[in-house]
Amino acid sequence: MGLQAPRGTRDILPAERVYWQYLETIARQILDRAAYREICTPIFEQTHLFERGIGEATDIVSKEMYTFSDRAQRSLTLRPEGTAGVVRAYIEHGLHSQGGVQRLWYLGPMFRYERPQSGRYRQFHQLGVEVLGSADPRADAEVIAVALDILQALGLKELTLMLNSVGDREDRSEYRQALVDYLTPYKADLDPDSQERLHRNPLRILDSKDPRTQAIVKEAPRLLDYLSPQSRHHFEQVQSLLQDLGIRYQIHPALVRGLDYYTHTAFEFQDLSLGNEGTVCGGGRYDHLVEELGGPATPAIGWAMGLERLILLLRDRPLPPRDQPYLYMVTRGEAAERQGLILAQQLRHQGYTVEVDLSGSAFGKQVKRADRVGATVCLVIGESEATDRTVQVKWLASGEQVLVPQQELLSENWRSRFLAAS
């Protein structure tokens, strides 16, 4: 084999791309209705942005980034997630000065150097939203509701919403100390990864799947017990609003997300049918990130969805059928070929999809191809049609065929006739 796509990357071929287009169409519609506006930020940023934003101790920053130097020796990094870039743009362009709340969404490739697995790639795609400028629990409920709308519109059924509060910075540092104090005597019994994390990033130990660690963690102090009255109130408000919206959730006290910037609300949507890589959307509140990156103090919340995983679930299902006629132009002979090309162009200007057969092969072969590409109607121009400027309209489903003047096809009443059975 010669050249191949780099490890962890892949081509999305036309047959799969239609599912991506479907997903994007649905998501766009829902986001638009909720008044979110699209933003695009660069695929690479200064390395520093991610180090500061995501946290140097996180796995993402410490071992999964695609970092390189450009020709002027600037350290750049392919973005491993979307939030840092959006926040940077928010600050850089003074979006806060537009007043009010900014509701933004983005869609694009992200890059993490990880071991590829099903539903997990080194170049993968995320759809995400960020709501900047509101500390109101209604913002938390809203972003969760929008995520759920998208997932449900895509037809996901076995969804579970996991909810937690990681408190504010003060709550967390107090809890962190309590957790370290509790775990230190057991250090030797923890799995190696967790021992490593004990001082670097102890909250993540709660997530460990190692059975012995789990047993120890089970008796550990709970983060929810360390929430300040304000944090607790916010969390209760969010829950109450979710109930108002009829959104079911499970409190998951060990849910600690892998990025340092989260505060208060943390959540994940999981789809049980995906097994291990079942998290299909994850997010939370990050009330200090804007300030930490040099902007004005701005509370914010957001989430991201892993699109490869959604596509995995979508591909089992049939897509809605094409609602526009697909016309296939079959010609034979020079005059007919010329007329076919012109008529095809005119029909495209009317809004139809028209494919012109360029093979010059026998009518039979061309009609066969029309059938194979799923055309609804075959337009046939041969020598005799070319002479009197007519065209044979052949419905592929029924096989019926009528002879009409070429220009007649441009009239509006043909629009529905193309789609009719005959």
Place this chain on the structure above:
RNA sequence: GCGAGCGUAGCCAAGUGGUUAAGGCAGUGGAUUGUGGUUCCACCAUUCGUGGGUUCGAGUCCCAUCGCUCGCCCCA
């Protein structure tokens, strides 16, 4: 980064040391030079991911390397 399994055509594959690498799908051409989804015929891998080694002989054994899959880790 760790553990395990696997790479034969566009796809699914048989082959497990003996001369010319089954078969199916898809594709191309023809039967049928003015009409498709059926049928029939022909063509379609100088080579088994790549490189090296063992052997009289390697798709088959060994080593390396690249890639894929599953689990851990991590995350969306």
